[in-house]
Amino acid sequence: MDEPVTDTGGGLVRLRMDVQYDGAGFHGWARQPALRTVQAELEQALSVVLRSDVELTVAGRTDAGVHATGQVVHVDVPAVIWAEQGPKLIRRLRGVLPSDIAVRAVTEAHPAFDARFGALARHYVYRLTDDPAGPSPLRRADTATWPRRLDAAAMDLAAGLLLGQNDFAAYCRRREGATTIRTLLRLAVARHREDDGSQTVRIDASADAFCHSMVRSLVGALLAVGEGRRPLDWPASLVSRTERSSEVPVAPAHGLTLVAVDYPPDADLAARAGVTRARRA
The missing domain is CATH 3.30.70.580 (Pseudouridine synthase I, catalytic domain, N-terminal subdomain)
Known part of the structure; x- marks a missing residue:
């Protein structure tokens, strides 16, 4: 509500x-x-x-x-x-x-x-490591551990096919009266060296808004590609569905962090809020 x-x-x-x-x-x-x-x-x-x-x-x-x-x-x-x-x-x-x-x-x-x-976009980062040693002790609270080696380049290619405005019902837990149409502005995957020297696979996700569990579900679908269990176009193929897909795993919560929210200049705030309140269709 x-x-x-x-x-x-x-x-x-x-x-x-x-x-x-x-x-x-x-x-x-x-x-x-x-x-x-x-x-x-x-x-x-x-x-x-x-x-x-x-x-x-x-x-x-x-x-x-x-x-x-x-x-x-x-x-x-x-x-x-x-x-x-x-x-x-x-x-x-x-x-x-x-x-x-x-x-x-x-x-x-x-x-x-x-x-x-009034928000224009929300930005999330998902961190995980497929290093057999696990995450750095200093990053264990915000970095998920993955037991198998991942192809980050393949995950990034699959991520690019999901960009734009779509109905992401397959990736969302429905809430009464809420729409699942979103504009995915960025979804990028790359291996990343953290400040402490540890290696992570980092997924950056930005959208006008995200529905319930959407980011973690997108990550789950990309992980299936990264393991070689699904083809590159599989995550994007689910966008045509009208309800939550039981095939999509939800990645562990502790790897996800909301890192920033963007807003327009003060003069445009009222107009932006009006646009956002209008139900997406």
Whole structure:
């Protein structure tokens, strides 16, 4: 269900927050009864610091176990509270947030800024290693281990055939009332040397938006190509299907990280939100 549009009049200011988290200990972003989620932890911390109930709108609802280094949220707060707490908000949040969540920046946003509907693109990185030694100990939390050698060049060729606007129903877990039509802007696979010297196979995925489990399902299909079990055109051939494909495995969650979200200039924010709210067809 879409978040309600908040009236930013009446002495409220809209804040943009840039957030990072280690997803291992969370049941995803979205608040759920009796489960630990990023949204619930962050809203609780903000309510304590601001002494006011808040409700966050997020750019991308990450699944259980998925990480973020470039998550974006917005929240509306009374102007008087922002004036009082603004200069010390990040430091105070650090004091009450758990160690697996960090707020990197808080800025006053344009009234038309909408973290979810104003976004132009979301960017994810999936890391895995097929090295028999496994991932570097320093990257084990965000790098999946794969037991067989992968042909990254073949995976990249297969990925290129999926680009553009398509109905990705075969790669999505359906949600009531949600469309599975997406514009895949980038899907690239390459072997990559990390800063610590370890070797990974890195999949970069960018789209206007992703539906539930879409990135991990795309990775799963590409892994089948990389192992030689499926031909290059197999992942693209599934785009013609109208429902989730049971043939597509879902890659492990902990290899996936949301790294960035793009937004238009302030003057174009309202128009972008209007376009995004219109159901894709």
